[in-house]
Each structure stands twice: as structure tokens, then as C-alpha cells.
Amino acid sequence: MKNTNEMEIRFESRSANEGFARVAVASFLTQLNPTVEEVADVKTAVSEAVTNAIIHGYENEIHKVHIRCRIEDNVFTVEVCDKGKGIENVEEAMQPMFTTKPEQDRSGMGFAFMEAFMDSLEVESEPGKGTKVRMKKAIGKGREIWTTRSL
Amino acid sequence: MKYQVQENCLTIYLPREVDHHNAEEIRREADAVIDRNHIKYIIFDFEKTDFMDSSGIGVIMGRYKTICLIGGEVWAVHANARIKKILTLSGVTKIMQIYEEDAV
Ligand SMILES: Nc1ncnc2c1ncn2[C@@H]1O[C@H](COP(=O)(O)OP(=O)(O)O)[C@@H](O)[C@H]1O
Numbered sequence: 001m002k003n004t005n006e007m008e009i010r011f012e013s014r015s016a017n018e019g020f021a022r023v024a025v026a027s028f029l030t031q032l033n034p035t036v037e038e039v040a041d042v043k044t045a046v047s048e049a050v051t052n053a054i055i056h057g058y059e060n061e062i063h064k065v066h067i068r069c070r071i072e073d074n075v076f077t078v079e080v081c082d083k084g085k086g087i088e089n090v091e092e093a094m095q096p097m098f099t100t101k102p103e104q105d106r107s108g109m110g111f112a113f114m115e116a117f118m119d120s121l122e123v124e125s126e127p128g129k130g131t132k133v134r135m136k137k138a139i140g141k142g143r144e145i146w147t148t149r150s151l
Numbered sequence: 152m153k154y155q156v157q158e159n160c161l162t163i164y165l166p167r168e169v170d171h172h173n174a175e176e177i178r179r180e181a182d183a184v185i186d187r188n189h190i191k192y193i194i195f196d197f198e199k200t201d202f203m204d205s206s207g208i209g210v211i212m213g214r215y216k217t218i219c220l221i222g223g224e225v226w227a228v229h230a231n232a233r234i235k236k237i238l239t240l241s242g243v244t245k246i247m248q249i250y251e252e253d254a255v
């Protein structure tokens with residue numbers, strides 16, 4: 001049987017909650033015994049998605065951001081959802097350096113970081129309805145041989 | 152924001168976490184200091200920093216845009232391995248030098 005676990009959190013789209021979201025997801029991830037590097041990768045990706053929900057999705061209005069995490073054996077899945085303004089052209093938005101808010105010093109590297117630090121990234125978005133970002137990462141890929149031997 | 156000004160050089164001592172939440176204050180205060188002191192060189196000191204996302208990259212790029220008009224430069228010091236990875240991946244190292252203190 002598969003080892004599975006799930007958690008969900010819902011919080012207001014205040015920038016102070018960006019740190020909270022990173023820590024909450026990282027502490028749920030702990031049960032997979034991740035490396036320091038893997039924790040940092042997931043924290044960066046979550047930070048990017050949550051920041052996007054706050055500044056682009058809700059454009060600094062206060063509404064709810066929803067995070068869902070799932071563990072299936074060693075695969076960690078995290079979804080970040082907002083019911084904000086949505087993305088007109090997802091493909092264009094995902095290009096490195098593309099940003100619709102250059103005046104706010106956005107670098108346009110958010111999606112590029114999510115892609116670089118996670119194994120997969122899927123974005124579902126509808127203008128006026130909101131955005132869902134789903135990311136997956138296999139934890140402990142490099143440790144398999146070592147673990148088997150030590151048993 | 153913790154900082155120090157020596158002539159036309161501004162050192163910004165970045166906080167433990169540089170995310171969108173903390174970046175706002177750094178952006179606002181740095182711009183005021185740059186304007187007031189005719190800053191040409193900016194050193195981002197990562198001594199205390201263990202987390203940074205793309206909001207931090209935006210802060211560096213934005214400040215560089217201001218000072219490059221007068222031939223200024225941006226530097227990074229005390230960056231740990233993780234921060235160096237973020238800087239390199241973002242491409243910001245094309246405009247910013249990373250100072251290697253332990254280089255022999
Ligand atoms: N949750 C979201 N809701 C609406 N638009 C979004 C969302 N996430 C991303 N975007 C759009 O995609 C663009 C690129 O995002 P990203 O790569 O994180 O760069 P940045 O946040 O620096 O602009 C944003 O500028 C924005 O237009």
C-alpha cells in the first residue's frame with residue numbers, strides 16, 4: 001500500500017503570510033526526511049507561487065490563498081490557488097523575465113524558479129476566475145541506494 | 152533596513168529572509184538613501200541571509216537600473232551557497248559581481 005498524507009491551509013493574502021506559508025509547507029515536508037537543499041527548493045517554489053497569488057492574483061486586496069499538499073510515497077505535490085484575476089496567456093507569463101508589473105521591481109523570474117527547483121510545474125488559469133499552480137518533486141532521489149543497503 | 156554609507160558607496164545589510172514582504176521596505180529606504188547621498192556603488196551584504204526568492208532579484212535589478220545611469224556597480228558579499236545559486240540562476244550575475252572573500 002502507498003504511504004500517503006495530505007494537508008490544506010487557507011490564509012489571507014497579506015505579504016506577512018508568505019513566510020508563514022513557506023514554514024508550514026516545509027514542516028509538512030519533514031516527514032519525507034528531505035535534505036536541506038530539497039527543503040530550500042520547495043520553500044523557494046512555494047514563496048514564488050504565494051507571492052504571485054498576493055500581488056498578481058489579488059493585486060494586494062485581501063482574499064484567501066489556498067495551499068494543498070499531498071505526499072504519495074516519496075513524491076511531494078503542492079498546489080497554490082487563488083480566486084483572483086487569472087492569467088490571459090499562461091505560456092507568455094511563464095517565459096523567464098516576463099512580468100506585467102515592472103514598475104514594482106518584479107524580476108519576472110518567479111515561474112522560472114518554480115520550474116528550476118521542482119520536478120514539474122502545471123499552471124491552470126482562467127481570466128476572472130483565478131489561478132492554480134501545481135508542483136511536484138520527488139524527495140530523496142539521491143539516497144535510494146544508500147537506504148536499501150543500510151536496511 | 153540596516154545600511155551604511157561611506158562616501159558614494161552604500162552597503163545594505165540584508166535581513167534573514169529576502170522575500171516580497173521584506174523587499175518592499177528595502178526598496179523604499181534604499182532609494183531614499185541612494186538619492187540623498189549620490190550613491191554610485193551598492194554592496195548587498197548577505198551575511199545574515201539564508202532565504203531569498205525572485206523578489207530579492209527584483210530589488211537588486213531595480214537598484215542597478217538607477218545607478219548604472221551614472222556608471223555605478225552592484226556587488227554581493229558573504230553570499231552562502233544557496234544564495235549564490237539563486238543569483239546565478241536568475242542571471243543577475245551578468246550585472247553583479249560576487250565578491251569571494253575566501254578566494255586565495
Ligand atoms: N496567481 C496569478 N494571478 C494572476 N497573474 C499571475 C499569477 N501568477 C503569475 N501571474 C502573471 O505571470 C507573470 C509572471 O510571473 P512571475 O514569473 O512570477 O514574475 P513576476 O512575479 O516577477 O512578475 C506576472 O507578472 C503576472 O502577470
Ligand SMILES: [Mg+2]
Pocket residue numbers: 048051052109110111205
Ligand atoms: Mg512572481
